[in-house]
Amino acid sequence: MTYGTYLRKITDPANRADPYPLYAELRKTPVLRDEGGPYLVSTYWEIHGLLHDPRLSSDPRNLDPDAAAALAVTEEADDPTLPPSFLRLDPPEHDRLRRIATYPFGPPHTPRRIHDMRGELARIVTDLIDDFEGRDRVDLVDDFAYPFPVTVICRLLGVPRADEPLFHAWADTMLTSLDPAAAEADVAQRRRAVRQARVELGMYLSELIEDRRRAPAEDMLSSLIHGDGPDGRMSHAELVSTAVLLLIAGHETTVNLIANGMLTLLRHQDVLKRLHDDSRLAVPLVEEVLRYEPPVQLLPHRTPLTDIDIAGVTIPKGAAIWLVLASGNRDPKRFPDPDRFDPDRKDNQHLGFGSGIHICYGAPLARLEGQIALAELARRLENPRLLEDPPPYRHNAVLRGPRHLPVGFDGVRPAREP
Amino acid sequence: MSTTDERGASRAHRPDDSLARLRREGRIVIVGASLAGLRGAETLREEGFAGSLTIIGDEPDRPYDRPPLSKQVLVGGAAADRTTLPRRRAIRAHWRLRTAATGLDLTARRVRLDDGDEVPYDRLLITTGARSRPWPQPAEAELDGVFVLRTNRDAERLGRRLMAGPRRVLVIGAGFTGSEIASACRELGLPVTVVERGPTPLVGALGGVVGQVAAELQREHGVDLRCSVMVTALEGDAAGRLRRAHLSDGTALDVDLAVVALGAVRNTEWLDGSGLGAGPRGVACDAGCRAFDVRGLVTDDVFVAGDVARSPHPLFGYQFLSLDHWGNAVAQAEVAAHNMISPGPDRRPHLWVPAFWSSQFGVNIKSIGVPSMGEEILIAQGSLAEHSFAGVYGCQGRVVAAVTFDQTKWLDFYQQQIETAAPFPPPFRSVDRRPDGLHPVPAEFPDPSLPSHGPTVTLCGYSPTERRIVFTPARA
Ligand SMILES: Cc1cc2nc3c(=O)[nH]c(=O)nc-3n(C[C@H](O)[C@H](O)[C@H](O)COP(=O)(O)OP(=O)(O)OC[C@H]3O[C@@H](n4cnc5c(N)ncnc54)[C@H](O)[C@@H]3O)c2cc1C
Ligand code: HEM
Numbered sequence: 062m063t064y065g066t067y068l069r070k071i072t073d074p075a076n077r078a079d080p081y082p083l084y085a086e087l088r089k090t091p092v093l094r095d096e097g098g099p100y101l102v103s104t105y106w107e108i109h110g111l112l113h114d115p116r117l118s119s120d121p122r123n124l125d126p127d128a129a130a131a132l133a134v135t136e137e138a139d140d141p142t143l144p145p146s147f148l149r150l151d152p153p154e155h156d157r158l159r160r161i162a163t164y165p166f167g168p169p170h171t172p173r174r175i176h177d178m179r180g181e182l183a184r185i186v187t188d189l190i191d192d193f194e195g196r197d198r199v200d201l202v203d204d205f206a207y208p209f210p211v212t213v214i215c216r217l218l219g220v221p222r223a224d225e226p227l228f229h230a231w232a233d234t235m236l237t238s239l240d241p242a243a244a245e246a247d248v249a250q251r252r253r254a255v256r257q258a259r260v261e262l263g264m265y266l267s268e269l270i271e272d273r274r275r276a277p278a279e280d281m282l283s284s285l286i287h288g289d290g291p292d293g294r295m296s297h298a299e300l301v302s303t304a305v306l307l308l309i310a311g312h313e314t315t316v317n318l319i320a321n322g323m324l325t326l327l328r329h330q331d332v333l334k335r336l337h338d339d340s341r342l343a344v345p346l347v348e349e350v351l352r353y354e355p356p357v358q359l360l361p362h363r364t365p366l367t368d369i370d371i372a373g374v375t376i377p378k379g380a381a382i383w384l385v386l387a388s389g390n391r392d393p394k395r396f397p398d399p400d401r402f403d404p405d406r407k408d409n410q411h412l413g414f415g416s417g418i419h420i421c422y423g424a425p426l427a428r429l430e431g432q433i434a435l436a437e438l439a440r441r442l443e444n445p446r447l448l449e450d451p452p453p454y455r456h457n458a459v460l461r462g463p464r465h466l467p468v469g470f471d472g473v474r475p476a477r478e479p
Numbered sequence: 480m481s482t483t484d485e486r487g488a489s490r491a492h493r494p495d496d497s498l499a500r501l502r503r504e505g506r507i508v509i510v511g512a513s514l515a516g517l518r519g520a521e522t523l524r525e526e527g528f529a530g531s532l533t534i535i536g537d538e539p540d541r542p543y544d545r546p547p548l549s550k551q552v553l554v555g556g557a558a559a560d561r562t563t564l565p566r567r568r569a570i571r572a573h574w575r576l577r578t579a580a581t582g583l584d585l586t587a588r589r590v591r592l593d594d595g596d597e598v599p600y601d602r603l604l605i606t607t608g609a610r611s612r613p614w615p616q617p618a619e620a621e622l623d624g625v626f627v628l629r630t631n632r633d634a635e636r637l638g639r640r641l642m643a644g645p646r647r648v649l650v651i652g653a654g655f656t657g658s659e660i661a662s663a664c665r666e667l668g669l670p671v672t673v674v675e676r677g678p679t680p681l682v683g684a685l686g687g688v689v690g691q692v693a694a695e696l697q698r699e700h701g702v703d704l705r706c707s708v709m710v711t712a713l714e715g716d717a718a719g720r721l722r723r724a725h726l727s728d729g730t731a732l733d734v735d736l737a738v739v740a741l742g743a744v745r746n747t748e749w750l751d752g753s754g755l756g757a758g759p760r761g762v763a764c765d766a767g768c769r770a771f772d773v774r775g776l777v778t779d780d781v782f783v784a785g786d787v788a789r790s791p792h793p794l795f796g797y798q799f800l801s802l803d804h805w806g807n808a809v810a811q812a813e814v815a816a817h818n819m820i821s822p823g824p825d826r827r828p829h830l831w832v833p834a835f836w837s838s839q840f841g842v843n844i845k846s847i848g849v850p851s852m853g854e855e856i857l858i859a860q861g862s863l864a865e866h867s868f869a870g871v872y873g874c875q876g877r878v879v880a881a882v883t884f885d886q887t888k889w890l891d892f893y894q895q896q897i898e899t900a901a902p903f904p905p906p907f908r909s910v911d912r913r914p915d916g917l918h919p920v921p922a923e924f925p926d927p928s929l930p931s932h933g934p935t936v937t938l939c940g941y942s943p944t945e946r947r948i949v950f951t952p953a954r955a
């Protein structure tokens with residue numbers, strides 16, 4: 062199979078630490094036919110328009126078989142054991158499953174779920190930072206950003222703590238499937254490993270669901286199983302798919318938000334100082350991190366149901382489209398002075414969580430996690446500094462973030478009294 | 480003190496000088512202290528107006544928000560006095576509340592007030608909005624238990640009565656406000672009857688096809704909905720309390736509470752005889768928000784915005800639209816304020832695409848464009864039967880409007896279709912197209928010549944004043 066020039070550049074690890082010059086080049090052609098590869102959409106309004114365009118499908122079954130093979134994105138559809146999750150479905154199935162999943166998670170039916178987790182989130186963060194005491198350097202990825210969201214998602218769903226390490230391993234393996242560069246490695250072997258992890262995770266969750274069916278607990282999984290909204294209930298297989306989705310979608314993304322956020326703060330010590338002095342800055346700051354260094358750099362799963370004319374290009378039915386969110390976030394036609402990190406930015410409607418019907422379901426939770434984590438790190442670390450700049454990055458170009466983030470500091474301030 | 484007289488100025492100075500002086504020390508008066516008035520004032524300051532700013536309003540309170548009044552406020556989710564509009568910035572204004580404007584002298588540039596005062600201006604912004612159309616029989620309207628809903632006081636009084644548990648509530652008129660009130664009553668568990676003259680609720684705003692869905696929603700939520708029927712009389716007891724309503728089908732209903740929701744009347748009476756092009760449909764203005772006088776000439780010192788304005792829209796064949804739309808009030812006030820203190824070349828047209836939302840019976844309804852212009856409707860996504868859909872309205876082969884029931888996230892796309900005059904019916908496949916959506920069907924709007932309380936968008940023909948002056952615009 063052949064790959065387009067730009068696709069190659071985007072996935073090239075050499076461009077991982079700073080992909081933004083490449084995106085700037087992409088934006089010269091808002092919709093670019095990358096020969097042999099996908100259509101790359103890189104400007105804000107075009108991305109925004111397509112995310113609200115009902116002619117675009119998220120369902121890989123609508124991809125032209127050639128495009129599908131070239132991109133190796135069909136592993137979900139191929140999976141014989143689980144139905145596709147709502148991330149990869151179109152309405153009406155998408156809407157039905159997302160509504161049911163929203164019932165026990167957010168407004169209007171459960172408006173306090175996230176709010177009520179605030180105390181628990183703060184405790185997890187406090188414990189993790191307490192563990193820094195007596196050290197003068199940590200890896201913020203392995204020692205902080207990584208364990209935090211997994212713990213949160215496991216608590217939210219109701220996974221027993223003892224089983225949490227299992228989740229790290231599964232989530233890690235499966236995320237590699239989102240990495241376009243994976244196609245260049247040994248595809249078959251990779252797919253086997255991914256499928257294996259999915260099956261194991263699915264089996265685990267399937268059993269957990271059966272447990273909760275017999276003995277409901279106070280967690281979200283129990284509410285999902287027993288809930289009875291106007292849309293009815295999910296089938297057992299749909300429940301498993303949804304639980305897998307929540308776990309994966311909320312995991313590495315949040316790791317990257319925290320790691321990218323801390324990296325950016327350490328590069329902008331003035332902002333770090335402001336956050337230290339006033340933790341309320343965390344709210345706009347997290348939005349700006351989501352714009353400036355978005356954890357999800359691009360959405361590689363869209364395809365048109367019909368030929369679409371956009372920005373002077375006709376994208377044919379069934380073609381693969383990549384929406385380069387991180388590039389749209391730096392589009393000077395939408396954001397003045399886009400390469401400046403500015404937490405006071407007004408009207409910051411970034412694309413970090415996507416937009417339209419698939420806009421991130423977990424955004425309220427992710428925001429809160431990011432706000433609490435960054436505010437507490439800024440408040441408690443004495444004189445924090447980067448020990449390696451740029452830090453080493455993960456291979457993944459879609460879910461982009463540092464693999465390690467070595468940070469030095471002079472001490473740890475005490476936790477706030479609860 | 481020397482006032483900035485435009486005509487004098489144009490003789491003596493370059494217009495730039497007079498504009499600079501206006502911005503520095505001019506006098507701007509805003510009549511109508513609500514959404515449009517406040518946003519206009521904020522924009523003036525935002526854009527550097529440093530002169531004196533007077534805001535005249537006949538209500539006692541600082542500007543507050545109306546949409547919650549028929550929603551959260553009635554079900555007790557928010558107190559009526561807690562809907563004060565958030566401020567975007569300080570405006571350093573001289574507020575004259577509890578004071579009504581009673582007249583306008585265009586030549587002397589003065590606004591007359593009900594306390595006998597006169598306020599001079601260099602630029603005037605009219606944002607007097609609309610009020611509820613009252614029950615046509617004044618004696619019956621006076622009965623204890625007969626309400627309208629426009630102001631926070633109305634909402635407070637009505638809310639208190641609803642909380643007291645009336646036997647049955649009668650809602651007269653199933654436009655958006657009436658439907659929302661009925662929804663609130665059901666949420667409170669109150670028995671409610673809705674009487675609507677048209678064939679379905681919301682028929683004036685969204686047509687009969689969508690109106691039928693609104694009717695199903697009402698009935699599923701236990702509303703006693705009676706369409707194609709009119710309330711002919713309200714009857715009181717000896718103490719002047721409402722006790723019964725008589726309907727055109729010969730039946731009568733025992734009720735102790737009735738809400739008259741027959742649409743809105745524009746507040747323009749104070750302009751009678753002023754020489755401005757003002758009438759029951761509002762004050763006509765150009766796309767730059769400058770008011771027309773009765774001769775159809777545009778003024779350059781009187782501007783209009785919000786519900787009281789009626790202005791031509793290039794997307795809709797330059798027809799004059801008057802909109803009871805929150806978003807329009809904000810957008811138009813911003814354009815008006817900008818144009819009031821900007822030189823000609825920097826002025827902007829008000830090109831807002833009409834957009835409206837409503838929440839009732841657990842459904843989020845949004846519309847964009849001008850549905851009532853639609854001859855046909857196509858259910859492009861979802862299904863009417865599931866009460867979750869996106870409908871597209873077409874007129875002469877192009878998309879002019881869209882409506883969504885619980886499908887808000889697609890509206891940006893349809894807005895773009897409207898703005899680009901995309902072909903109707905849409906020639907493409909989209910997600911969630913059902914058998915419903917294979918063919919367009921007549922949208923079923925009532926004859927526009929019949930008096931109606933329903934439409935939130937009104938097409939007022941081509942005339943900027945009551946006298947018919949025909950525009951001959953180049954159609955896009
Ligand atoms: C119950 C209710 C629910 C609504 N729900 C929605 C909704 O869901 N979505 C939506 O888009 N829109 C909704 N609207 C419409 C929206 O509130 C209006 O479009 C908006 O208020 C218009 O603002 P305005 O400033 O132009 O006029 P108004 O809010 O009508 O303000 C005009 C002001 O001028 C005052 N005034 C009038 N005459 C004089 C005078 N001679 N001298 C001094 N002052 C005067 C009035 O008392 C009033 O305070 C709703 C309206 C109501 C009443
Ligand atoms: C900073 C952290 C996060 C980022 C940047 C992020 C980003 C995104 C983006 C861009 C999408 C859109 C995908 C698309 O349009 O195809 C998305 C969807 C989704 N996210 Fe997140 N996410 C984050 C955290 C979370 C969390 C914590 C959860 C779970 C609790 C979660 C659950 C989901 C789900 C379920 C979807 C699919 C929604 C749908 O298809 O309707 N995400 N996310």
